Amino acid sequence: MASRKIGLWLVGAHGGVATTVAVGLSALRQGLIKPTGLVSETPAFADLPFAGWERWVLGGHEIRQTTAVASAHDLARTSRAFSEQLVDKCRPDLEQLDSRVRPGVVRNVGNTIRKLMSPGFAREAGSARELITLLQADWDEFVAQQELEQVVVVNLASTEPPVAKESLPRDVESLLSSLETTECPLPASSLYAIAAIERGHPFVNFTPSLGSDLPAIDELARQRGSAHVGRDGKTGETFLKSVLAPAFAARNLEVMSWVGHNIFGNLDGVVLNDPVNKATKVASKDKLLGEILGYAPQTLVSIEYIQSLGDWKTAWDHIHFRGFLETPMMMQFTWQGCDSILAAPLVLDLARFAELAARRGASGTLDFLASFFKSPQGSPTHHFFEQFAQLQRWAAELRTNG
Ligand SMILES: NC(=O)c1ccc[n+]([C@@H]2O[C@H](COP(=O)([O-])OP(=O)(O)OC[C@H]3O[C@@H](n4cnc5c(N)ncnc54)[C@H](O)[C@@H]3O)[C@@H](O)[C@H]2O)c1
Incomplete structure (x- = not known):
């Protein structure tokens, strides 16, 4: 059959x-x-x-x-x-x-x-x-x-x-x-x-x-x-967070702060432009670092609607971390993905x-x-x-x- x-x-x-x-x-x-x-x-x-x-x-x-x-x-x-x-x-x-x-x-x-x-x-x-x-x-x-x-x-x-x-x-x-x-x-x-x-x-x-x-x-x-x-x-910036954060933890590099700014311009962005709806998304993008690292670094996630970008999201992440002898260092990445x-x-x-x-x-x-x-x-x-x-x-x- x-x-x-x-x-x-x-x-x-x-x-x-x-x-x-x-x-x-x-x-x-x-x-x-x-x-x-x-x-x-x-x-x-x-x-x-x-x-x-x-x-x-x-x-x-x-x-x-x-x-x-x-x-x-x-x-x-x-x-x-x-x-x-x-x-x-x-x-x-x-x-x-x-x-x-x-x-x-x-x-x-x-x-x-x-x-x-x-x-x-x-x-x-x-x-x-x-x-x-x-x-x-x-x-x-x-x-x-x-x-x-x-x-x-x-x-x-x-x-x-x-x-x-x-x-x-x-x-x-x-x-x-x-x-x-x-x-x-x-x-x-x-x-x-x-x-x-x-x-x-x-x-x-x-x-x-x-x-x-x-x-x-x-x-x-x-x-x-x-x-x-x-x-x-988990498609873009948060996917990368869940890949990179374990690497910092495995090498005992202390993440002091992790800032992620996201800009995009599709219909999802119109809805997330309302602070009430945005709160659901920010909570979802922000909570994994504490769990992966075992401590809570200072974090900031922003999501802004920029109409001209359409379905293309740019995420810029700034990671401030500390290594041996307490020396501070930085990693930054830019992710440019088509959301859909x-x-x-x-x-x-x-x-x-x-x-x-x-x-x-x-x-x-x-x-x-x-x-x-x-x-x-x-x-x-x-x-x-x-x-x-x-x-x-x-x-x-x-x-x-x-
Ligand atoms: N990479 C990604 O695009 C991605 C990643 C993770 C999660 N998401 C989530 O997936 C969802 C869809 O994303 P999208 O870019 O297609 O958004 P979209 O705004 O283009 O599409 C959402 C559609 O749902 C319809 N809709 C709204 N409320 C409805 C309801 N109660 N019943 C039936 N239809 C309803 C809207 O009219 C719209 O057509 C969003 O919640 C988004 O946050 C998207």
Whole structure:
């Protein structure tokens, strides 16, 4: 019997990262590009029984009424992330995605995200439970129409403001009862997570928003036998921090301060320009140094929106450290990356790893995927190569035990 198709559901389906995922998947399927940037295609993992690219079908939730073709042309024209010729070759697949985009939910996302909404293009009314039921109905329809074996849900929506921890349900019982109310404090990202977990669809949170990062939601996932992971894809400056900081620690060089200034100009930048939404991202980018070094150097992370840069992020990091005889020294680096191009292959990798793990019966937090995240759920370490070794151990175990 031929292998059945697998759904990849993109929350934030017309954003920069999701659009690049759609273009990239189509180009991979057509054999138009090399798999550069894809971890699952490296010799360390390529022999694992991942679902082939030809089996993946896209759908998604959005709150802005546009099209994947328009978003892709915009990324090509404004940011030169890829060529317009490539977009034309992927057009049929992008149009297929558009036919499967449904209005998302915007509960507790804050004013800046609400301002992005096209009138009437989001589900707002009712209790959290009613919103979850609508999301699940969208996925049930997707599964039935496409005859899918599985759906992996990936959150690629705009970064929500932080949520006050004290207000959140502490166990599954209070979580489920709070969903019945309109006052439920959980943001949209967590409603997507709960909806996916209840349906047995693996949930991946690529954003710094809360998503499934709550003990009560993890407990729910274990009870239902569902897999989930997050939070905030580790693609650029923070990836380098998690590679370099362990080197300073290993050589007993004392980091006195680490300053990182980030400037970029895409839609994510518009949302992060709101200090409330920015606070979620800064916390995610800032917390790993203390854990890796074992002490807390003075740190500063800034994120500024500079429209002319489009999807190109420049990060300038200044590291002031001290060596033998207390002599101070400095390291500086400049990272200039195209945000969506860095993120999209990791999203495709995460979908593949999560689907394979779920197929092999994994449930709860997929902690072996820590190397993909700035704030990895369920992982004790931020050290990139320790996290990568964790991924390699998981692969070795899978080869041994099947
Ligand atoms: N390198 C990277 O690009 C990178 C790295 C780590 C994390 N992230 C995170 O990934 C997310 C996506 O990044 P992006 O550059 O594509 O941003 P983007 O602003 O281009 O796209 C976000 C999309 O989500 C939509 N959206 C917002 N709220 C929604 C909701 N409640 N339901 C459905 N759709 C919703 C928006 O309309 C928009 O189209 C952001 O949260 C970003 O912080 C990106």
